[in-house]
Amino acid sequence: MSNYQIREFRENDLEPVIDINRKCLPENYAPWFFMEHYNQYPKTFLVAEYEGVVVGYIMCRVEYGFSNHKLGICRKGHIISIAVLPEYRRKGIGESLLKEAMKALHIYQASEVYLEVRVSNKPAINLYKKLGFSVVRVLKAYYMDGEDAYCMSRSL
Ligand SMILES: CC(C)(COP(=O)(O)OP(=O)(O)OC[C@H]1O[C@@H](n2cnc3c(N)ncnc32)[C@H](O)[C@@H]1OP(=O)(O)O)[C@@H](O)C(=O)NCCC(=O)NCCS
Numbered sequence: 001m002s003n004y005q006i007r008e009f010r011e012n013d014l015e016p017v018i019d020i021n022r023k024c025l026p027e028n029y030a031p032w033f034f035m036e037h038y039n040q041y042p043k044t045f046l047v048a049e050y051e052g053v054v055v056g057y058i059m060c061r062v063e064y065g066f067s068n069h070k071l072g073i074c075r076k077g078h079i080i081s082i083a084v085l086p087e088y089r090r091k092g093i094g095e096s097l098l099k100e101a102m103k104a105l106h107i108y109q110a111s112e113v114y115l116e117v118r119v120s121n122k123p124a125i126n127l128y129k130k131l132g133f134s135v136v137r138v139l140k141a142y143y144m145d146g147e148d149a150y151c152m153s154r155s156l
Helices: 011-024 031-040 093-108 122-130
Strands: 004-008 046-050 053-066 073-084 112-118 134-139 149-155
Touching (some): 011 046, 011 053, 031 053, 053 093
Antiparallel strands (some): 004 046
């Protein structure tokens, strides 16, 4: 049995989520940005709690635009941010967060899901490939420091 649970974000998770975001990623956001995603898409903003401590999160939104997988437009889930504290990695938490978020995206009628990831971020790229994402395009100099991103996507 695993020692962690995945559950929906609550307002008092904001502080630990911001802390995890700052420790794990160079892309940091203001508190209002997290709260806006929570207010608009509460079912897809999830946290991982390990023995009562918030150790990871995933935050998404839903957009309407050109499909990455078929002709025409559709509703797409967009993974905005996912992170797990270093000492809790390789326990399946990132995978569980992503799987649960993909289930929740159905609630918002999304038919596919996509994200951006640094081309050097092997752990994250492996996670996304494991869950069926593939690279659909390269976004040149997508990040502030000039690194390229892969746009990775899959159908839901
Ligand atoms: C990416 C991240 C969320 C993965 O979280 P995690 O809880 O360690 O991932 P899991 O334990 O669920 O691993 C699932 C799969 O991801 C891949 N993976 C995870 N960490 C890996 C690593 N260090 N090296 C290679 N593959 C890795 C593997 O395919 C793994 O499956 P396996 O255990 O069967 O081999 C975590 O490394 C992290 O927070 N990184 C910093 C933030 C970040 O880069 N976020 C993504 C931005 S796009």
